[in-house]
Amino acid sequence: MSDTFSFSRLGKLINKQFFENARLYAFSTLAIVGLLAISFAFWFEMAGPNYNEDGTYMMFFLGLFLGGGVFAAMSFNMLGNRDKGIYWLTLPATHLEKLVCTILFTTVAFTIIYCLSFFLVKSVTIMLLTEYIKSNPGSSYVKANNLGNEGSLVMRYFMCAFIAIQAFYILGSVYFSRYAFVITSVVTAALIFSFAYYVHLLEDILPDNSSWNLVSLREYNENREDGYRLYSISPAITSFLKYLLQFAWAPIFWFITWVRLREKEI
Amino acid sequence: MIKIKNLHFAYKKRKIFNGLSLSLKAGHIYGLLGKNGTGKSTLLRCIIGLLFPDEGTIEVMGMTPGKRHPDFLHNVFIVAEEFYLPDVSVERFVKLNAPFYPNFSQEQFMQYLDEFEIPQENTLQNMSYGQKKKVLISFGLACNTALLLMDEPTNGLDIMSKSKFRKVIAGAVDENKCIVISTHQVKDLESLIDRITIIDEGKILFDQTIDSINRQIQFKISFDQQEIAESLYKEPSLQGLAIVTANTEVEDTRLDLELLYKAVVTNGDAVRAVFNHQYAGQ
Numbered sequence: 001m002s003d004t005f006s007f008s009r010l011g012k013l014i015n016k017q018f019f020e021n022a023r024l025y026a027f028s029t030l031a032i033v034g035l036l037a038i039s040f041a042f043w044f045e046m047a048g049p050n051y052n053e054d055g056t057y058m059m060f061f062l063g064l065f066l067g068g069g070v071f072a073a074m075s076f077n078m079l080g081n082r083d084k085g086i087y088w089l090t091l092p093a094t095h096l097e098k099l100v101c102t103i104l105f106t107t108v109a110f111t112i113i114y115c116l117s118f119f120l121v122k123s124v125t126i127m128l129l130t131e132y133i134k135s136n137p138g139s140s141y142v143k144a145n146n147l148g149n150e151g152s153l154v155m156r157y158f159m160c161a162f163i164a165i166q167a168f169y170i171l172g173s174v175y176f177s178r179y180a181f182v183i184t185s186v187v188t189a190a191l192i193f194s195f196a197y198y199v200h201l202l203e204d205i206l207p208d209n210s211s212w213n214l215v216s217l218r219e220y221n222e223n224r225e226d227g228y229r230l231y232s233i234s235p236a237i238t239s240f241l242k243y244l245l246q247f248a249w250a251p252i253f254w255f256i257t258w259v260r261l262r263e264k265e266i
Numbered sequence: 267m268i269k270i271k272n273l274h275f276a277y278k279k280r281k282i283f284n285g286l287s288l289s290l291k292a293g294h295i296y297g298l299l300g301k302n303g304t305g306k307s308t309l310l311r312c313i314i315g316l317l318f319p320d321e322g323t324i325e326v327m328g329m330t331p332g333k334r335h336p337d338f339l340h341n342v343f344i345v346a347e348e349f350y351l352p353d354v355s356v357e358r359f360v361k362l363n364a365p366f367y368p369n370f371s372q373e374q375f376m377q378y379l380d381e382f383e384i385p386q387e388n389t390l391q392n393m394s395y396g397q398k399k400k401v402l403i404s405f406g407l408a409c410n411t412a413l414l415l416m417d418e419p420t421n422g423l424d425i426m427s428k429s430k431f432r433k434v435i436a437g438a439v440d441e442n443k444c445i446v447i448s449t450h451q452v453k454d455l456e457s458l459i460d461r462i463t464i465i466d467e468g469k470i471l472f473d474q475t476i477d478s479i480n481r482q483i484q485f486k487i488s489f490d491q492q493e494i495a496e497s498l499y500k501e502p503s504l505q506g507l508a509i510v511t512a513n514t515e516v517e518d519t520r521l522d523l524e525l526l527y528k529a530v531v532t533n534g535d536a537v538r539a540v541f542n543h544q545y546a547g548q
Contacts, residue, residue: 009336009366012365020362078350083346085316086346086350087349087350087351089334090314091366092339092367
């Protein structure tokens with residue numbers, strides 16, 4: 001019975017993970033706040049006199065992806081060390097419980113802490129900026145445009161990408177016992193480059209008078225009434241593929257991580 | 267408790283076990299002896315599921331260790347030679363880890379800490395290696411797992427602590443528990459273990475109970491040239507020549523594990539012949 005997923009054991013794992021690493025988490029939070037403060041100070045110095053809130057969102061995503069990647073790449077660094085690996089692998093909990101606990105800390109908890117830290121530092125910066133603008137009439141602060149639904153869609157894509165990248169770095173931390181962040185980053189860059197090269201090859205193969213995207217190909221033909229011939233995947237498959245591309249990466253990477261954890265030998 | 271059949275294991279190209287078979291039962295303290303690099307630690311890691319056999323099977327309490335199921339893991343504990351403990355107080359360490367072991371006894375744990383005279387006000391990282399090891403041994407014993415594996419447990423312990431270790435271990439074993447101690451410090455295990463298994467080059471070189479050894483082998487100082495010539499192993503000592511010889515007269519002598527180990531390693535066939543002769547005679 002106790003070999004299946006147990007929420008009670010997961011709770012004990014979370015408790016153990018938190019208190020055994022409380023000092024690391026406290027210093028990491030301070031480091032995030034410190035780095036964000038430095039970034040905002042830099043923005044304050046460089047972005048003036050006409051400040052635009054858009055720049056802070058760039059900082060938000062850059063920090064989220066970079067910090068998240070570093071943190072996720074450390075997820076299973078204990079497996080690169082025999083002593084720590086034995087301590088971790090012989091703890092009576094399933095590999096899935098251990099993985100879920102790790103995801104909760106590296107992805108969920110990190111995101112919450114990062115967002116809170118960001119908005120704290122941002123609020124303080126904007127407060128100081130408002131005072132600064134009052135005493136410097138030549139300067140201004142423009143809030144970001146509310147993009148409405150489009151904005152929330154972009155946010156959703158970014159968050160999906162963030163979770164997928166986090167999952168990939170967690171997987172990297174199981175594969176690479178040393179320099180997991182650097183090696184996973186190199187692998188990511190190599191994969192992106194390979195994909196770009198593949199797209200480039202596809203463009204060479206496809207006719208010159210065509211344009212294409214993931215699910216359709218439009219071949220222009222002046223002899224036709226509508227001016228082009230359209231090849232496309234059915235709408236059902238298209239929406240399924242879009243859904244997969246948005247949401248499937250992280251579960252796939254988590255699944256591979258789980259398999260790798262089960263196979264891990266120390 | 268532990269059934270190992272035809273175990274083959276290699277680190278890349280370095281073969282460690284080549285068809286090792288072994289059976290260990292509850293109610294005993296097993297001493298796993300062998301030279302450095304003969305695979306003692308590897309065997310313990312195979313038994314607890316940290317390494318997987320290339321061929322053959324390992325069954326512990328009817329389960330496959332490599333699956334690392336919680337039902338299996340909460341019934342085994344390993345005190346590794348090089349181990350990790352988090353930077354927390356002893357009290358917090360217990361609070362965080364004991365809930366994973368259903369048979370953990372706080373009372374026993376405190377008793378072992380007292381026995382080992384461990385100061386509890388320090389965090390684990392501020393303790394010496396020996397103190398940390400004693401905390402881990404105490405925790406492992408207090409978990410009351412059916413199987414307790416110890417890899418060089420006396421390394422880093424001072425003389426008094428080694429003596430206390432023997433006392434504590436001797437008091438901890440019962441008919442449901444199996445303790446396997448791997449060591450090359452054979453002297454530390456005398457009077458503690460009740461079965462000795464010597465591994466060399468991935469094979470079981472010798473596997474006998476202490477009772478059987480006492481019946482078949484004598485350890486003594488001898489000046490008798492004929493006895494010395496017929497001995498299984500001899501080495502000079504301050505008193506004379508220390509020899510290991512067949513116990514043909516069924517004399518009671520004090521077991522000297524170090525001499526036995528040397529006799530088995532240097533003259534294994536002759537030592538085994540003494541035991542085979544016993545079985546043939548029965």
